[in-house]
Structure formats: C-alpha cells, structure tokens
Amino acid sequence: MRELVTPGELLFERPVRMEYTFIDNNRTYAKVVGLFEKERATLIPLEGIWTPRIDDTVVGTVVKGRNSVYEIDLSYFKRSILIGGMHETELTPGQVIQAQIKDIEDYRTLILFRHRVLSGGVLIEIKPAKVPRLIGRNNTMVNQISELTGTTMVVGMNGVVWLRGGDVGLATEAVLKVETEAHMQGLTERVREMLQQETKR
Amino acid sequence: MASKANKPALLIDGKRRDGRGFGDLRPLNIEAGILKNADGSAYVEWGNNKVLAAVYGPREVQPRHTADPLRAVIKCRYAMAPFSSIGEHGRTGPNRRAIEISKVTREVFENVVMLSEFPNSQINIFIEILQSDGGTRAAGITAASVALADSGLYIRDMVYSVSVGKIDGKLALDLDMIEDNYSEADMPVAIAPRNNEILLLQMDGNYSREEIDRAIDMVLEAGKTISAKQREALRSSYSGASR
Amino acid sequence: MEAIDVIKSSYIRELLAKGVREGSRGMMDFRNIEVKAGVIPHAEGSAQVDLGATKVLAGVKAVLGEPMADTPDQGTLSMSAELLPLASAEYEMGPPSPEAIELARVVDRGIRAGECVDLQSLLLEEGKAWSIFTDIYVLNYDGNLFDASELAAMTALASARLPKYEDGKVVPEEHVQDLKMNNIVTSSTFVKIGSHVLLDMNGHEEMAADARLTVATDGKLVRAMQKGLRGSLKIDEVDSMVETALGKHEGLKGLIERASGRSF
Structure with a gap:
C-alpha cells in the first residue's frame, strides 16, 4: 500500500535508514513529498532535484573543449567536465554523450568518464525526480517501453x-506519461496497455 | 497602530466584525504547484489576503563570492504589490518593512531546509503579496513552506505561521487589517510543528507574560488546521492524473 | 559565516559546556554599562552607551513638520540605524543592510508600542507639529546592538529638549522644554547557543549564536519582541526570557534616569 507523505511526517517510530528520510530523536521522518511504502521501507520522491552521486549515468551535450577534456551541458547548474581517453576521437560541440560521474570536486564540478557518443536520435528532458520511476524496479519500465516501441533509450539520472x-x-509519449503519472498506482500496467493499444493500430 | 480617534467597533455582541470567535482563523485555501517555471510554488488565499510563493533552486550562487562551500545560501524576497492595499498606492519593490520581513523569513527557512545537502548553491524564495488584509507575513511563510515542499528540496518540517493580537483587551487569532490597525498588540509566530519549535516571533503593543503564554497556545491550536491544509494542498496537487 | 569565524567562536561553546562565559560573567548578567546623555549639544537630545566594548551613539533632532493625515492631533517619530564602516571590519559602505533596518525597526517598535513619547504634546498648531528623528550610530561592534541601541535611543529621547517655536518659526538655538515622556522601555536580548541561554551576548557569543530573542518591556508589560537567526526556541525558553527581561527593567531604567537627570 502506497501512501503520499509530506516533509516532516513520521514514517517509523524507530530509526530506519532510508533514502529521502532523516532520523531525529530515534524516529524516521520524510524530507520530501513522496510515495511511502511501509512494508518495503521505501520513499519515492514526487518532486525534486537531482543530487549527483558517483557512478550516476548522465546524458548531456558537448559544449566545448579539446585534448580529451570537455565541458558538458547536463542541464544542471554545476559545471561538468568530461575527461576522455588519450587515444579516442576528439568530440565536437553539439555531440550528445552518455557518461558516468567519476568524482564531484569541491562540490562544484562534476568529473565525468566512461563516455559513449550517442549519435542521431532525440533528447527529452524530464524532472530528475521522475527518473527512478522511468527506470522502474530492475529496469522494468524502461525495458518495457524500449521493447514495445523498438526504440533504443538511454536515461540519464540528470533527467x-x-x-x-x-x-x-510513441516512446516519447510513454516517457511523458510516466513523468506526469509517476505518483499513481499500477503505472507499469497502464503504460503497457497504452503502448499495446497504440502499436496494434 | 492607527490613531484611536476613528476607532470602529471591533467587537459586536461579543463577536468580531466578521462574526468570528476569538480563536477562529479566517477562511484559508492553499494550492500547491501552480507556477510551471518555478521549481516549487504555492498560492494562498487567507481571508482577503492573496499570496503567491515560488522557490527556485538549487542554482548557481549570485554573486559568486557569497557562496558557502558547506551549505546552500537562501535568498528571500517578501514584497507587497503596489495595488495590494485598499486606498493607497504602494511603491514597487521592498520597503524597509519588507526588507525586515524578508530577513526574518529567510531565517525561518534556513532552519528547516537541509542546507548542507546543497553546498555551493543558492535557493531563492519569493513571496509576493498580491492583495493584503493583515497577517501577510504569516500567509507568506505558510505559502512558501508549501512551495518548498513542492520543489522537492529536502526539508525537516513544514512551517506554518499565524499571528495573535489583542482587541478590546481580548486575545484574538489572525487579525485582519482593520483589527490590526486598532489592536493593542499583535504577535506573529512561525512554528515547526514536529517539535513545536518557534522559528519566528515578533510582537508589538502590550502583552503580559501570561498573555504571551496564552497567545502561543492559540497559535499551536490553530496550527493544527493550517498544517492540515498545507499537507492537503500537496496531496491534492497529485490527485489528478494529468498535472 | 566564514570558516575562520566558526573556529574563533568554537571556544565559546567549550566554555559554555563547562558552565562559564568569557570574563566569568553569569548567564543572565549584562556587561558593564555606561550611559552618557548630552554628548552632542547640537542635537536636541543625545546619548552614548557603552555596553562592554559595544559603543552606540543616538542623536535626536526635532524638525518642524506636519502631522500624518490619519493622526492630525500628533507629531511623528522616526528611527534609523547606521552600522558605520568604522565600527567593524564586517560592515560595508552603501545602503542600509537588512541588519541595520531590523535594528532600527526593533528599537522603534519598543519605543512606539511603549507609548514612550507623548505624541500629542508635539502638536504646535493645526497642521504643524514636531517630527522627531532618532538616529542610531553604531561606533563599535561587540555584540548585542539591540539593547545598547534601545538604551541610547531611549536616553537621547528622555534627555531631549525641544527648540523654541514662535510666530510659525523655529528658533533652533533656544531649547525651551523637555520632550514629554509617558513611559520608559528597555530591552533585554538573549541568545541560545546549543542548549544554553544567555543574556547580552558579546561579539564572539553572537557569532556562535543559534537563535536570538529581544524582549522590550516597561517592567509591567512586554511591548515588543523580535526573534532572529536560524535556530529555534522552545516555548518555555521564551517564557523564561520574558520573565528575566521584566526583572532587568528597573536597573536599566535607573541608568536612563541617572544619565538624563529626569525621573519617570
């Protein structure tokens, strides 16, 4: 059973280590608006900002740079620098890449590595808070959209x-549906129904 | 406080001008997430007050030298629209009163926002009073608290605020403008309800020590209603499938 | 706050953990206070207050003005505060900071809500009244500007003498009567550092403070309060601060009476 909770609401009378919560006086409270599942002890935020973490996969565009050092636009307010391999082809401004966060320097600059150029295709931006829902438990949501539409997808944690x-x-429509209905029950089923209905036409 | 010369009757048959009892709030309506551009927003109608609050951030600190490597900095603007009051035309932008309110409001939110989670960044809180009828700083804080929750920033608690005044020698909750103009005292309070901590406390007029204690009790009692409406606003912003 | 300030103020917390303050002052003690009235003879009233190393000057000027439209039987009061650049390395030139505005407004609120100045006595004739300007000048900062400024402004007003007004003109050289006072308000400002509550914080204690409360009172009633800083206060803490402030009033009022040579 999922319950919508708001910041400061008591989730457990005991300390439980969970994301998007905090412990005060041995009690566990929500620090965001989100969907709380008591049995699984999870809280999924419904709004929010992305807090970059090491190893996060991100998608962005090359702004400038050369000699394997590039500035990347991740639609995020902090600077992102990609350090490429020595013998790789130079990237050019405007190219889309996926990469992983290697380090977060003095809280100011994200250092990226392990990049891959994503050529062709389109980019859409969603609220970073909805990314976990778009990925789904064990990638179920993104795999389902990908399979039913035949579209290759890379989801960046930066949204x-x-x-x-x-x-x-159709894949875009499905992604946007996930974004707007992230808080509703049975979303995986509803997205599947929508995609199956559309592909039948 | 205005001159006592033209003071209207504030109590009629033991009731307030609008028929309220001494511990009654004016009608309060809160909507969350109504501005698309903002990271979080809220609109509050509280009696005749109409208040819009928006939150942007975390974003880059401006100017850069004000950045704090250990935590986010909060910038706060409370301002009344020039057309917000009956009669006078106010000036555009914050006056001295508004600068003071912006400062104490910022301090309220520095307490509940988990600033160290967002080092080297800035969070902007904007409170615009579109129409005013007494108690606008309380309405602004109540609205901004919902906007902050709507933004997804990490916060410890949802603060509410309301004031208690004294009219004709009696404590009265949530004064409107006329009551406020002729009141003997007014005391806006903001509370973090989880542990009933006081985050804002201002007062002027005359109160005995015992009246201050009773006034705070009235704030806590009304706070139950205000808190419930704040949380309900967030819940109902997710009730529809298409938002 | 700069990182260096955190380090500088950390010893305050160490001391408090042992239950002591700098200069082995009691938790509810003011520092040494000196109040001098009439330090600026050009002003209608003036006072300098030394609260420990905090030094505040207040000057009162009376200017021929007009009553406000909604109070035609009264003169007007206004208050400003300047945190002078010479008072601290932290203070900058330029328009008044939010801190300066808050200081002026909190001092003003206590004096206004306390109905200290008899505003009706300021009316000279129909449409003409004294406008009383009180300007607070912070000369040196070492914490607790609120109480030093309240005391300086109150003493400057209590010692002010109004110029002669004759045939619609002011004779600024001749001061002919005391500004009429109906009440005396003083303030006590407390800070909370961790779980410790202390009165009259010095500069380092203010730097270490989590929350602050100013209580202005005439000894019987509380006339104004202002909480500041990001920390929170408990309800019973506020109650005990109010109790202490009520008890401190007589002593502070005595300083004003002695300096101004008037009794209220």
Missing part, C-alpha cells in the same frame, strides 16, 4: 533521456 529508432514518437 535527460536519449531515444533513437523504432517508434520514437
């Missing part, structure tokens, strides 16, 4: 999603 091939329009 930027890259799509290419298959029915991109």
Whole structure:
C-alpha cells in the first residue's frame, strides 16, 4: 500500500535508514513529498532535484573543449567536465554523450568518464525526480517501453533521456506519461496497455 | 497602530466584525504547484489576503563570492504589490518593512531546509503579496513552506505561521487589517510543528507574560488546521492524473 | 559565516559546556554599562552607551513638520540605524543592510508600542507639529546592538529638549522644554547557543549564536519582541526570557534616569 507523505511526517517510530528520510530523536521522518511504502521501507520522491552521486549515468551535450577534456551541458547548474581517453576521437560541440560521474570536486564540478557518443536520435528532458520511476524496479519500465516501441533509450539520472529508432514518437509519449503519472498506482500496467493499444493500430 | 480617534467597533455582541470567535482563523485555501517555471510554488488565499510563493533552486550562487562551500545560501524576497492595499498606492519593490520581513523569513527557512545537502548553491524564495488584509507575513511563510515542499528540496518540517493580537483587551487569532490597525498588540509566530519549535516571533503593543503564554497556545491550536491544509494542498496537487 | 569565524567562536561553546562565559560573567548578567546623555549639544537630545566594548551613539533632532493625515492631533517619530564602516571590519559602505533596518525597526517598535513619547504634546498648531528623528550610530561592534541601541535611543529621547517655536518659526538655538515622556522601555536580548541561554551576548557569543530573542518591556508589560537567526526556541525558553527581561527593567531604567537627570 502506497501512501503520499509530506516533509516532516513520521514514517517509523524507530530509526530506519532510508533514502529521502532523516532520523531525529530515534524516529524516521520524510524530507520530501513522496510515495511511502511501509512494508518495503521505501520513499519515492514526487518532486525534486537531482543530487549527483558517483557512478550516476548522465546524458548531456558537448559544449566545448579539446585534448580529451570537455565541458558538458547536463542541464544542471554545476559545471561538468568530461575527461576522455588519450587515444579516442576528439568530440565536437553539439555531440550528445552518455557518461558516468567519476568524482564531484569541491562540490562544484562534476568529473565525468566512461563516455559513449550517442549519435542521431532525440533528447527529452524530464524532472530528475521522475527518473527512478522511468527506470522502474530492475529496469522494468524502461525495458518495457524500449521493447514495445523498438526504440533504443538511454536515461540519464540528470533527467535527460536519449531515444533513437523504432517508434520514437510513441516512446516519447510513454516517457511523458510516466513523468506526469509517476505518483499513481499500477503505472507499469497502464503504460503497457497504452503502448499495446497504440502499436496494434 | 492607527490613531484611536476613528476607532470602529471591533467587537459586536461579543463577536468580531466578521462574526468570528476569538480563536477562529479566517477562511484559508492553499494550492500547491501552480507556477510551471518555478521549481516549487504555492498560492494562498487567507481571508482577503492573496499570496503567491515560488522557490527556485538549487542554482548557481549570485554573486559568486557569497557562496558557502558547506551549505546552500537562501535568498528571500517578501514584497507587497503596489495595488495590494485598499486606498493607497504602494511603491514597487521592498520597503524597509519588507526588507525586515524578508530577513526574518529567510531565517525561518534556513532552519528547516537541509542546507548542507546543497553546498555551493543558492535557493531563492519569493513571496509576493498580491492583495493584503493583515497577517501577510504569516500567509507568506505558510505559502512558501508549501512551495518548498513542492520543489522537492529536502526539508525537516513544514512551517506554518499565524499571528495573535489583542482587541478590546481580548486575545484574538489572525487579525485582519482593520483589527490590526486598532489592536493593542499583535504577535506573529512561525512554528515547526514536529517539535513545536518557534522559528519566528515578533510582537508589538502590550502583552503580559501570561498573555504571551496564552497567545502561543492559540497559535499551536490553530496550527493544527493550517498544517492540515498545507499537507492537503500537496496531496491534492497529485490527485489528478494529468498535472 | 566564514570558516575562520566558526573556529574563533568554537571556544565559546567549550566554555559554555563547562558552565562559564568569557570574563566569568553569569548567564543572565549584562556587561558593564555606561550611559552618557548630552554628548552632542547640537542635537536636541543625545546619548552614548557603552555596553562592554559595544559603543552606540543616538542623536535626536526635532524638525518642524506636519502631522500624518490619519493622526492630525500628533507629531511623528522616526528611527534609523547606521552600522558605520568604522565600527567593524564586517560592515560595508552603501545602503542600509537588512541588519541595520531590523535594528532600527526593533528599537522603534519598543519605543512606539511603549507609548514612550507623548505624541500629542508635539502638536504646535493645526497642521504643524514636531517630527522627531532618532538616529542610531553604531561606533563599535561587540555584540548585542539591540539593547545598547534601545538604551541610547531611549536616553537621547528622555534627555531631549525641544527648540523654541514662535510666530510659525523655529528658533533652533533656544531649547525651551523637555520632550514629554509617558513611559520608559528597555530591552533585554538573549541568545541560545546549543542548549544554553544567555543574556547580552558579546561579539564572539553572537557569532556562535543559534537563535536570538529581544524582549522590550516597561517592567509591567512586554511591548515588543523580535526573534532572529536560524535556530529555534522552545516555548518555555521564551517564557523564561520574558520573565528575566521584566526583572532587568528597573536597573536599566535607573541608568536612563541617572544619565538624563529626569525621573519617570
């Protein structure tokens, strides 16, 4: 049973280590608006900002740079620098890449590595808080959209999603549906129904 | 406080001008998430007060030298629209009163926002009083608290605020403008309800020590209603499928 | 706050953990207070207050003005405060900071809500009244500007003498009568550092403070309060601060009476 909770609401009378919560006086409280599942001890935020973490996958565009050092636009207010490999092809401004966060320097600059160029395709931006829902438990949601539309997808934790091939329009529609209905029950089923209905036409 | 010369009757048959009892709030309506551009927003109608609050952030600190490497900095603007009051035309932007309110409001939110989670960043809180009828700083804080929750920033608690005044020698909750103009005292209070901590406390007029204690009790009692409306506003912003 | 300030103020917390303050002052003690009235003879009233190393000057000027439209039987009061750049390395030139505005408004609120100045006595004739300007000048900062400024402003007003007004003109050289006072208000400002509550914080204690409360009172009733800083206060803490402030009033009022040479 999922319950919508608001910041400061008591979740457990005992300390429980959970994301998006805090412990005060041995009690566990929500620090965001989100969906709380008591049995699983999870809280999924419904709004929010992305707090970058090491190893997060991100999607962005190259702004400038050379000699394997590039500034990347992740639609995030902190500077992002990609350090490429020595013998790789130089990137050019405007290219779309996926990469991983290697380090967060003095809280100011994100250092990226392990990049891959994403050529062609389209980018859409969703609220970073909805990314976990778009990925789904064990990638169920993103795999389902990808399979039913034939679209290749890369979901960045920064809220930027890259799509290419298959029915991109339908895949986009599905992504936006997930974003707007992230808080509702049975979303995976409803997205599947929508996609199956559309692909039958 | 205005001159006592033209003071209207504030109590009629033991009731207030609008028929309220001494511990009654004016009608309060809160909507969350109504501005698309803002990271979080809220609109509050509280009696005749109409208040819009928005939150932007975390974002880059401006100017850069004000950045704090250990926590986010909060910038806060409370301002009354020039057309917000009956009669006079106010000036555009914050006056001295508004600068003071902006400062104490910022201090309220520095307490509940988990600033160390967002080092080297800035959080902007904007409170615009579109129409005013007494108690606007309380309405602004109540609205901004909902806007903050709507933004998804990490917060420890949802603060509410209301004031208690004294009219004709009696303590009265949530004064409107006329009551406030002719009151003997007014005391706005903001509370973090989880542990009933006082985050804002201002007062002027005359109160005995015992009246201050009773006034705070009235704030806590009314706070139950205000808190419930704040949380309900957030819940109902997710009730529809298409938002 | 700069990182260096955190380090500088940390010893305050160490001391408090042992139950002591700098200069082995009691938790509810003021520092040494000196009040001098009439230090600026050009002003209608003036006072300098030394509260420990905090030094505040207040000057009162009376200017021929007009009553406000909604109070035609009264003169007007206004209050400003300047945190002078020479008072602290932290203070900058330029328009008044939010801190300066808050200081002036909190001092003003206590004096106004306490109905200290008899505003009706300021009316000279129909449409003409004294406008009383009180300007607070912070000369040196070492914490607790609120109580030093309240005391300076109150003493400057209590010692002010109004110029002669004759045939619609002011004769600024001739001061002919005391500004009429109906009440005396003083303030006590407390800070909370961790779980410790203390009165009259010095500069380092203010730097370490989590929350602050100013209580202005005439000894019987509380006339104004202002909480500041990001920390929170408990309800019973507020109650005990109010109790202490009520008890401190007589002593502070005595300083005003002695300096101004008037009794109220």
